[in-house]
Amino acid sequence: MHGKGSSAGLKRMPDKIKYVIPLFLYLLSSCIGSSAGQEGTPVARNVRILTIEEFLETAVRNDTVFEEILIDELALKYSKGLGLPAGDLVLDVKSRYEFSHEEGGSDPSATIALSRLFPYNGTSVSAEYTTAPSIPDNTSEVTLTISQPVAKNAFGRNVRMQDRLMDKQDSIARYQIIEAYEDYMAVLITAYYSWYLAYGNLRIGESSYNQSLKLLDNIKDRQKSKIALPIDVNKINIQVLSKKETLIDLEHEYKNILNFIRQATRYNGADILEPEEPFAYREEDISFKEDYSRFVERSRTYGILKLLEEKHALLVDIDSDDLLPSTNILLGYAVEGEGAGLKDPDAAVFAGLSVSWPIPDMKGRSELEATRIEEKKNQVKTANTHVRIKTDLEEIFIGIEKERELITLAEDKIDLAERILSDEEKNYSYGKVSLNDLIAAVNRVDETRFYKILHSSRLKILETEWLRMTDRLVSEKGIYRDSETE
Numbered sequence: 009m010h011g012k013g014s015s016a017g018l019k020r021m022p023d024k025i026k027y028v029i030p031l032f033l034y035l036l037s038s039c040i041g042s043s044a045g046q047e048g049t050p051v052a053r054n055v056r057i058l059t060i061e062e063f064l065e066t067a068v069r070n071d072t073v074f075e076e077i078l079i080d081e082l083a084l085k086y087s088k089g090l091g092l093p094a095g096d097l098v099l100d101v102k103s104r105y106e107f108s109h110e111e112g113g114s115d116p117s118a119t120i121a122l123s124r125l126f127p128y129n130g131t132s133v134s135a136e137y138t139t140a141p142s143i144p145d146n147t148s149e150v151t152l153t154i155s156q157p158v159a160k161n162a163f164g165r166n167v168r169m170q171d172r173l174m175d176k177q178d179s180i181a182r183y184q185i186i187e188a189y190e191d192y193m194a195v196l197i198t199a200y201y202s203w204y205l206a207y208g209n210l211r212i213g214e215s216s217y218n219q220s221l222k223l224l225d226n227i228k229d230r231q232k233s234k235i236a237l238p239i240d241v242n243k244i245n246i247q248v249l250s251k252k253e254t255l256i257d258l259e260h261e262y263k264n265i266l267n268f269i270r271q272a273t274r275y276n277g278a279d280i281l282e283p284e285e286p287f288a289y290r291e292e293d294i295s296f297k298e299d300y301s302r303f304v305e306r307s308r309t310y311g312i313l314k315l316l317e318e319k320h321a322l323l324v325d326i327d328s329d330d331l332l333p334s335t336n337i338l339l340g341y342a343v344e345g346e347g348a349g350l351k352d353p354d355a356a357v358f359a360g361l362s363v364s365w366p367i368p369d370m371k372g373r374s375e376l377e378a379t380r381i382e383e384k385k386n387q388v389k390t391a392n393t394h395v396r397i398k399t400d401l402e403e404i405f406i407g408i409e410k411e412r413e414l415i416t417l418a419e420d421k422i423d424l425a426e427r428i429l430s431d432e433e434k435n436y437s438y439g440k441v442s443l444n445d446l447i448a449a450v451n452r453v454d455e456t457r458f459y460k461i462l463h464s465s466r467l468k469i470l471e472t473e474w475l476r477m478t479d480r481l482v483s484e485k486g487i488y489r490d491s492e493t494e
Contacts, residue, residue, distance in 0.1 A: 056279035060200045060286040063273060067196050070274040077188045084178050091174050093127045093167060128171070130157045130164035149344045155362075159335035166329045173322045176315050183308045183315075190482040196272060197289075197472045197481075203269055204283040205465040206262040209458060213258040216454055217251040223450075224248055227443075240443050247447060287464050294471065296405045299478055300398070307479040309397065313390050320383040327376040333365035397477070404474050411467035418460040425453040 068074055100121040123134035132155040139148040161167060224244045230236035269281060304310055338360040345353040366372070432449040435441040475481040 054279045055282055056277070057284050058269070058273075058281050059284045060197070060289045063200055063269065063283075064193070064196060066273040066275075068193075071196075071272050073192055074189065077185060077192065080185055081182070084181055087178055088171065088174050092170055093125060095125055095127050097122065097124045126164070127167045128164045130161050130167065131155070147344060147346060149342060151340060151342045153338065153340040155336045155338055157334070157336050160329060160332040161334075162332075166326060169322055169326050169329070173319060173326065176319045176322070180312055180315050180319070183312050186308060186482065186484060187312075190476055190479070193482050194472055194476040198469050199265065199268055199272070200283065200286055201465045201468050201472075203262075203265045204286055205461055206258070206265050207283050208461040210255075210258045210262045212454060212457055212461075213251070213255040216450075217248070217255050219450070220244065220248045220251045236443075243443055243447070287468055289468070290471070290475065292471070292475070294405065294408060294474055296401070299474075300401060303401075303478045309479055313393060316386055317390060320379075320386045323379050324376070324383055327372070327379045331369060331372050331376060333363055335364075336362045338362060401474070401477055404470055404477065408467065408470045408474065411463050411470060414463045415460065415467060418456055418463055421456040422453070422460060425449070425456045429453050 098121075100119075100123070102119040104117045117139060119136065119138045121134060121136040123132065125132045134151075134153045134155075136151045136153075137148070138151075139146075157163070224241070224247075227236050227241050227244045231238065231241055266281065269275075275281065338358075340358045340360075341355070342358065343353050343355045345351050429449040429452070432441055432446050436443065436446045472481065
């Protein structure tokens with residue numbers, strides 16, 4: 009079970025880093041310095057556009073990771089049957105032969121007993137019929153007995169506490185199953201954003217490479233006309249090779265992410281999968297004050313923390329109850345008579361008291377103190393978790409605001425960079441600027457276009473993380489279950 013009985017299943021902000029940051033750093037280092045070009049549309053060759061909605065719907069149906077997560081729910085149906093005393097009706101049959109060396113014969117003996125425990129009130133009821141041959145008499149006996157605990161597990165108190173404990177453990181487990189489902193859903197959504205980021209960068213890389221080839225042809229023509237120098241041709245050749253190197257890296261990164269997309273959807277078709285811009289998916293207004301207040305009041309995460317506190321308090325009560333002496337009041341009725349039919353019966357009613365009390369019960373007292381320590385430890389861990397979650401959410405919110413500002417700046421920079429490039433192309437044709445100035449203007453446009461896609465993807469990933477951390481990415485009703493996991 010996912011973190012069953014502890015706070016291990018609670019959300020942690022650093023989970024996202026291993027899926028997001030390496031990709032961004034790699035693409036950032038790969039794309040800086042790429043030359044200008046327009047985002048081109050690749051030649052359509054059996055291309056299939058896979059939207060983010062279709063991707064998630066297909067992955068939920070086909071990715072067996074979800075089935076692995078949800079299959080844990082099946083075991084919860086049997087937790088009480090495994091953890092609580094059984095209330096079954098028990099039939100016990102015994103038979104034996106008694107041999108007499110003096111008489112040279114043998115007599116059969118048999119016992120039939122029915123018993124049942126009523127766990128929730130602790131009462132045990134049994135009925136026993138015994139035919140006990142003896143020499144020379146042959147007697148039978150019927151006994152009815154009721155046993156009721158009055159100290160340890162008094163009237164089923166311990167069992168009822170265990171029942172409540174199992175309810176809380178099952179609730180924690182169900183919450184954590186949803187948490188695991190939500191965590192993997194966040195991984196898939198992040199993967200799609202990363203896929204689109206790699207796709208956009210690949211398109212920019214391809215367009216930049218093609219534009220570099222066109223620029224190279226232009227420079228060669230200018231060289232033939234004695235307008236450009238051989239060193240100018242060499243500079244553009246270096247630019248083309250650099251673009252080719254970047255393009256190879258981008259293609260490799262794109263194929264790696266595409267491989268994960270195909271694996272998650274179990275796609276084996278021949279069509280080429282391509283993403284659609286996903287930045288309109290799950291657009292929601294985020295307000296730290298309102299969202300955090302709602303999160304503290306109604307979230308699964310805080311529900312788990314509360315259940316864990318209640319669970320540890322119950323464990324202390326259960327261990328305290330176990331220190332009491334095992335004391336049972338016995339009430340019974342017995343009938344004894346001759347033969348199997350109980351002829352000439354002799355009836356008796358009896359009552360009694362049984363006590364079992366280990367002194368000083370060092371093991372039980374040690375278990376109780378250890379449970380109290382665990383309760384205190386959980387209280388401290390819960391307080392720390394509250395602080396950590398709020399800090400993580402504050403960091404995410406700050407990151408969201410930062411990315412929104414950077415996107416606005418990137419849009420302004422793209423506009424300026426494209427206008428500068430247009431002017432520099434004219435100036436270069438008139439010989440007013442050097443080739444280095446033109447190359448710098450070309451690279452500047454590519455950089456700003458890359459940063460626009462980069463920050464747009466980062467924003468959506470942070471928004472996804474915000475929804476995951478605040479338990480709003482997936483709801484109980486939104487979980488897909490096939491017939492085998494229902």
